[in-house]
Amino acid sequence: MKKRKFGLALSLVLAAGTILGACGSDEGDSKKGDEKKKTENFKVGLVTDTGGVDDKSFNQSSWEGLKKFGKEFGLEEGKSYRYLQSEKEADYIPNLGKFADGGFNLTFAAGFLLEDAVQTAAEQNSGTNFALIDSLLMDEDFKPVFLDNVAAVTFEEHQGSFLVGVVAAKQSKTGKVGFIGGVDSPLIKKFENGFKAGVKSVNPDMEIIAQYAGDFNKPEKGSSIASTMYTQGADIIYHAAGGTGNGVFTEAKNRKKNGEDVWVIGVDRDQHEEGMPENVTLTSMVKRVDVAVYEISKMAMDGKFPGGKESLFGIKENAIGIAESQENVSKESLKLVDEYKEKILKGEIKVPKTDKEFAEFEKSL
Template identity: 40%
Template sequence: MKKRLLAITMAALMGCSLMACSSGSSETKTDTSSKAEESKDSESKADESKADAGEKKDAKNFKVGMVTDVGGVNDGSFNQSAWEGLQKAQKELGIQAKYVESKTDADYIPNIETLVDDDYDLIICIGYQLADALKTEAEANPDKKFAIVDDSSIKLDNVACLMFEQAQASYLVGYVAGKTTKSNTVGLVIGMSTDTMNEFGYGYLAGVKDANKDATILQNNVNSFADTGAGKTAANNMVANKADVIFHAAGGTGLGVIDGCKEAGIWAIGVDSDQSKVAPKTILTSAMKRVDIAVYDEAKAALDGEYKSGVKTYTLKDGGVDIAPTTDNLDPELLKEVEGVKADIISGKTVVPKVKADFEAKYGDIYELD
């Protein structure tokens, strides 16, 4: 009897052991299966994303949003030009378009996230100041397409970097300033001293000096793209020191520069867009940086399934930078000279300096805003 009870007990224990093993094996299998399914899903989504990149989208359901820098959408310059390009895309391509305005640096990430959460197909950030925020969001949302103006530091598969040879445009207006000044004193106001903004400076100073080697160039870094009061003060100080032509590359701050020039009755030179409409009798010309074209091109490429990450650079040769088409205040003979200067830049005969070493090799240490 004892032997029978022992046998039954052993059998029961073995049965429990087998059930426990069977249960553990089942959980592991389910877990592995789940991971395999997730892996397949991930690969499938990646494949769909690649396929999606090459397909033309339905325009009426295609959404492109832009985030301004602190200069705001009505800066009469950089951000406004970008928005005009996106509005053109909306009108001509039939897409949906929206901008989100940044008041401070702290708005950049929340503004980008707003467009991500609203499922925008392409999100364009206007200005290098948004680079860190964009990189953070692009890494967190690899399935979203992004673009940024004036920054080429982000090396991600879902970020397009839209760059410009702005030194070429500022060289042209510098040449105009050097030929136009009567006092032999001109001014330069920039919003901030960065690599991008300094390209404007090097180009302008080089143009002035090549047109008029005796010209004095007053320089001021305002450290803001949204302080019209500081812009006007900078212009007033230059007027007090006999400047009769002042170029600004300062976004919204530049509206103050233009106002100061208007009150003093001297020439102002605009930037990014044709700013003649801001003050028709004050704006001599403008250094065009066609952010509007770049934004339009990027929206169209994304809509057509031709979006590409990486750097795209706009130049004088392709019309991405230029002198403004409004020429009411320019001498016709000077315009002819400018056309010759443009041809020399495009052909490579004239090489416009963009960096400090190249500038100083020819003109010396006269740039004061580094």
């Protein structure tokens, strides 16, 4: 009798386990189904500035981050993730609108030049999320504007620029270096002032020549400015000029062919290849726009889009630093870079972003 009761009890337990297991399986399948549906229905786009998606710099890094995200989550390129290239400023708003009209969940705008266009598009398409890379939305009084469907993705470029400034000061043989910016703006001033601070921290007597091209897509202008700087004695030039910076590499390579010992410091991504075959890239200030694009895309897909606030990426987030290609950087320079990086992380050095902050920084040296 006891055996029969035990057998019955065991049967009931096994049956219950089977039912619960089936329920658990259904629940698991349901979750997987929801995840798959969430991924399949997610669409993300990128609108470039006029520098183009193959600028070997900022826009290209943005697209690389989006491609990594798309491939990792099985999205179809051209359908679920894609880019639209802006040939002129007038293309910004229409391109942003195309993604909104196409049902894209998130649209990235590559660069501060799209600031006004993003604000207009976001106000016209409240159901679409936008991410403005490199800038905050501003009102007429230059005060930040925060919209719930816009995430401001910014970087601490001045920190990385400081580090390549350290390398430039350590390895310059002429005691004179140059900086070429694209458009004179608060953003590019961060590159300039961070670089100058790094240079002066190593050698306060170093001479720095700085000039702006007024455009991010004029390589011939970059080449012309670089030619003047090299002629004036600068042996290292750091550019933060997008496609215009390609002209700096051209000028450096031409001079290297003629036996001159000149160098370029790249920007935004590792630009080692841009200096080949003459090998003129000393190092690059790596700004991992690709990391930021990937992270913001994933947050949006997971329902955690950081709209209405600023998302800041710097050394601490491994989004700012110097390039992995270091064959032309001396061991002494790398050691010094690590020392200064620690000082920045610990708050012992506050890297200047503006002309005023740099003037105060220079006085403290």
